[in-house]
Amino acid sequence: MNKSWWKIASILILVYVFIAGMLGPLKPGIIRVDPQTVSTGQELVLQVEGYNSHYLEAGDAIRAWLKLDDERALGATSVQSKSETQLEAVFAIPQYLPVDKRSQDFVLVVDNAVDGVSLLPSAVFVRQDSIDPDMGLKVWKNTPIEGLHYLKRLTFPFRNILQETIRNTYFHVALWLAMVTLFMASLYHSIKYLRKGLPDNDRWAVAYTTVGSFYGVLGLVTGAIWATSAWGKPWSWDVKQTMTLIALFIYLAYFVLRAAFEDPEKRGRLSAVYNIFAFAALIPLIYVIPRLTDSLHPGNGGNPAFGSQDLDNTMRMVFYPAVIGWTLLGVWIATVSFRVERLHQRMLEDVDS
Amino acid sequence: MNALGEILHLLRKELLLEWRTRYAIGGILLYVLSTVFIVYAAFIRVEPATWNTLYWVILLFAAVNAVTKSFIRENSARQLYYYQMAHPLHVLAAKIIYNVGLLALISLLTWGAMAWLTGNPVKDYRQFILALWLGSAGFAITFTFISAIAAKADNSATLMAILSFPLVIPIVMTLTKLSANALRLMNDSNTDQDILVLVAIDMVSLGMAILLFPFLWRD
Numbered sequence: 004m005n006k007s008w009w010k011i012a013s014i015l016i017l018v019y020v021f022i023a024g025m026l027g028p029l030k031p032g033i034i035r036v037d038p039q040t041v042s043t044g045q046e047l048v049l050q051v052e053g054y055n056s057h058y059l060e061a062g063d064a065i066r067a068w069l070k071l072d073d074e075r076a077l078g079a080t081s082v083q084s085k086s087e088t089q090l091e092a093v094f095a096i097p098q099y100l101p102v103d104k105r106s107q108d109f110v111l112v113v114d115n116a117v118d119g120v121s122l123l124p125s126a127v128f129v130r131q132d133s134i135d136p137d138m139g140l141k142v143w144k145n146t147p148i149e150g151l152h153y154l155k156r157l158t159f160p161f162r163n164i165l166q167e168t169i170r171n172t173y174f175h176v177a178l179w180l181a182m183v184t185l186f187m188a189s190l191y192h193s194i195k196y197l198r199k200g201l202p203d204n205d206r207w208a209v210a211y212t213t214v215g216s217f218y219g220v221l222g223l224v225t226g227a228i229w230a231t232s233a234w235g236k237p238w239s240w241d242v243k244q245t246m247t248l249i250a251l252f253i254y255l256a257y258f259v260l261r262a263a264f265e266d267p268e269k270r271g272r273l274s275a276v277y278n279i280f281a282f283a284a285l286i287p288l289i290y291v292i293p294r295l296t297d298s299l300h301p302g303n304g305g306n307p308a309f310g311s312q313d314l315d316n317t318m319r320m321v322f323y324p325a326v327i328g329w330t331l332l333g334v335w336i337a338t339v340s341f342r343v344e345r346l347h348q349r350m351l352e353d354v355d356s
Numbered sequence: 357m358n359a360l361g362e363i364l365h366l367l368r369k370e371l372l373l374e375w376r377t378r379y380a381i382g383g384i385l386l387y388v389l390s391t392v393f394i395v396y397a398a399f400i401r402v403e404p405a406t407w408n409t410l411y412w413v414i415l416l417f418a419a420v421n422a423v424t425k426s427f428i429r430e431n432s433a434r435q436l437y438y439y440q441m442a443h444p445l446h447v448l449a450a451k452i453i454y455n456v457g458l459l460a461l462i463s464l465l466t467w468g469a470m471a472w473l474t475g476n477p478v479k480d481y482r483q484f485i486l487a488l489w490l491g492s493a494g495f496a497i498t499f500t501f502i503s504a505i506a507a508k509a510d511n512s513a514t515l516m517a518i519l520s521f522p523l524v525i526p527i528v529m530t531l532t533k534l535s536a537n538a539l540r541l542m543n544d545s546n547t548d549q550d551i552l553v554l555v556a557i558d559m560v561s562l563g564m565a566i567l568l569f570p571f572l573w574r575d
Contacts, residue, residue, distance in 0.1 A: 197571050252522035259518050263509040269575075273505050276568045277519065280501065283564045284523050284557075 013331030020325040024173040027321070031056040031118035032161030036111060036126050043131040044098045049079075051090040051113065053121070054161060058084035061115035067092040068148050069109040069127060075101070076112070078146030096129055101139035106130050112148060119154035123163065160315050168232050172318065175225040177325035178218050185215035185333050190282045193275035205271035206344050208278060209261070210337040216254045218333060223247055234299055241299045253281045362442050366450030373429070374458075380429070381458075384422045388414065388466050396473040404477035404539050407470065412532055415466050415491070416524070419459050423499035424516045426451045427507035432575060444573045445566060448500070452565070455496035463488045477539050483547065484538035487531055490554040494527040497558060501565040504572050530554050 005011075037050045051067070058065060067079040067090070079092040090113065100107055111126035162169055189211035196204035226244065227237035238244060260277055264270035374381055391414050395402065402410065427435070438447050467488070470476075478484045502520040506512040534550045536542050 197568075246526075249522050249525050256518045256522060260505070260509075260515065263511070263515055269508065272571060273508055276572055277505055280561075280564050280568060281523065283560050284498075284526070 009331055010335050013328050013335055016324045016328030017332060020173050020177075020321055020328055024170050024321045024325065027170075027317070028158050029055050029167060029169070030121070030156075030158040030161045032121045032163070032166075033111060033113060033123040033126070034163075034166075036123065039126070040106075040128045040130060041096055043096055043100060043129060045096050047094040047096050047127070049092045049094065049111075049127065051092060051111070053088045053090060053113070053118075054166070055118075056088055056090075056121070057117045058090050058115070059087050061117040065090065065113065065115040067094075067114075068112040068146060069094055070112050070148065071100075071102070071107070071109060074147075075143065075145055076148050077109075077144070097139070097142045097144070099133070099135050099139035099142055100129060100131050101136050101143050103134050103136050105134065112151075114148075114151050116152050118152075119156075120151045121161065157317050157320075159318055164233055168229055169318075171225060171229045173321050173325040175222060175229055177322065177329050178225060179222045180326050181329035181333050182215050182218035182222055184330050185211050185218060185337065186282065186285075188334070188337075189215060190279060193278040196271055196275045197279075200268075200271075202267065202271065202348075203345070205267075205275065206341050206348075207337070208275060210341040210344065212254055212257060212278065213340055214333045214337045216251060217336075218329070219247060219251050219254070223251070230299075239299060243300050250285055253285065257281065359443070359446060362446045363450050363453070366438075366442060366447060367454055370450060370454040377429075380425055381422075384418055384462060385465065387421060388418050388462065389469055391417075392466065392469040392473055395470070399474065402474040405536075405541055407474060407477050408532060408536050408539055408541065411466065411470060412491075412528055412535070414470075415463050416495070416528060418462050418466065419492075419495040420499055420517060420520060422458055422462060423455050423496060424503050424506070424513060426455060426500055427503045428512055432507075435573075436575070439573055445569060447573075448504070448565065448569045452497055452500050452562075455500050456493050459492035459496050460489060463492055479540040480538040484535055486551065487534045487538060487554075490534075490551065490558065491527065491531045494531075494554060494558045494561065495524060497561045497565060498523050498527070501561070501569070504569070508575075527554065527557055530557075 032054045033056075034052045034054050036052070038047075041047045049067075061084065063082075065082045065084060067082050068076040069079075070076040077094055077096070079094050081093045083091045085091060092113075107129050108125040109127045109129065111123040112120065113122075114120045159169055189208045192204045192208040192211065195201075196208060223244070226247075230239065230241075230244075231237045234241075257274060257277055261270055261274045264273065395410055395414070399406070435447075467476075467478075467484075471478075499516075499520055502523070503512075503516060506516040506519060509515050530550050530553050533542075534547060534554070537547050537550075
């Protein structure tokens with residue numbers, strides 16, 4: 004067996020990640036509806052704009068609901084497809100709603116055999132001028148949502164704010180996890196250097212830190228690209244962005260520290276000490292503080308976690324290979340960097356002798 | 357000599373050294389006073405939110421100036437002598453304890469100077485003093501340890517700032533939040549969590565400093 008198999012594997016995995024991650028289609032979804040507000044007692048003619056949908060192909064079998072909660076929903080009286088992505092659904096909004104709120108939001112549910120089921124949360128707000136929940140219960144004509152088509156297809160989930168940018172998970176998140184792995188490898192070699200004092204351990208620590216910092220920069224850049232579309236601007240001083248920037252400063256300081264010493268033994272020892280100390284300071288930075296303050300990132304400050312809903316099985320099929328692929332590639336770059344540094348050292352020794 | 361006696365003896369040495377070379381502590385005090393005066397001259401009236409930020413920035417720079425010297429003041433030959441006479445960890449412990457005290461004093465003094473010139477917006481004294489203590493401890497531990505690294509290089513003052521500032525940003529961020537609460541700029545119900553984070557950061561830094569110092573003092 005060729006001992007470089009893992010280098011070939013990293014390339015193959017990343018090629019797969021790029022092809023599957025970029026070309027895999029998104030699940031059909033709903034982008035927007037018009038109008039978004041309606042009063043009670045009116046007939047609502049809702050224009051629905053779909054994404055990746057096949058409304059013409061599905062024909063008359065399209066059904067639509069405005070969902071109030073898990074038990075109650077209003078069925079559309081008629082649904083007409085105008086084009087593959089344009090749908091007109093008519094709802095009869097009752098005089099009274101069975102809620103005691105002035106404005107109630109409804110989830111739009113569209114289902115057909117071709118696209119499966121798609122949702123738009125808080126699609127329509129219904130205003131009611133006179134509030135009477137009891138009357139609302141009486142006039143409510145419930146249309147239970149049943150017989151939905153849950154299709155098992157290789158599609159990435161459709162999220163309303165993210166849309167196509169959900170693919171960035173394979174780059175931004177995967178690069179970030181690979182970075183942490185590389186920094187841990189660097190920490191391991193720094194500890195080993197302090198225990199054994201072999202120059203090779205010092206070189207490995209530097210190589211891993213270099214690639215880790217590079218991945219950190221890539222993670223920031225891919226994050227900024229994602230933030231431009233999801234949050235509206237590339238940099239919003241989100242706590243995780245700030246923390247990552249500080250982490251990069253710490254590792255830049257590591258390189259400045261190395262540059263300050265001539266003697267290789269002293270340089271290796273002091274930078275290993277700083278590396279371990281910095282890593283210990285990095286843990287509260289990256290894991291604890293974002294949990295205590297508000298963050299725009301998923302899973303912090305009341306935002307839903309990037310959990311089972313977003314990272315579905317199809318995404319896992321690309322995401323896990325992406326983490327492994329980026330990590331292996333990082334290790335490979337570190338190996339090359341390590342060997343260059345060792346050759347450089349040997350060349351200097353040859354000149355000396 | 358037992359550990360406590362040794363640390364106390366080294367502490368006495370630090371104090372004596374400070375007393376004999378009064379220019380160092382005098383310089384720090386003058387730095388704090390002149391900075392506060394500049395702030396006063398520029399702002400006249402300082403909003404509480406600005407007061408909070410300025411206070412910690414002034415304190416951060418005063419702290420890094422005050423602590424940098426701990427391993428640089430004495431030449432390496434004399435330090436080697438200390439390490440032979442006493443346990444190296446006791447030397448570090450004495451310096452950290454001394455610096456915690458020094459920074460606590462400087463932070464109180466900065467507070468006094470700012471209160472005198474620009475007004476005192478602190479509402480919750482207990483909480484503010486707690487923040488001062490935790491901050492002084494965190495700054496002292498990190499800066500003392502980093503100064504031990506920086507002292508080995510030639511241009512140690514620059515290195516000191518580069519190496520230590522990124523490390524103390526989490527402490528500063530948590531401190532400003534805690535003291536903003538003491539100034540009633542915001543109403544945070546879970547200050548206990550902030551205090552816990554500060555204590556945890558201080559403890560981790562202290563643990564790492566103790567663990568790594570044996571590799572640091574030898575030349």
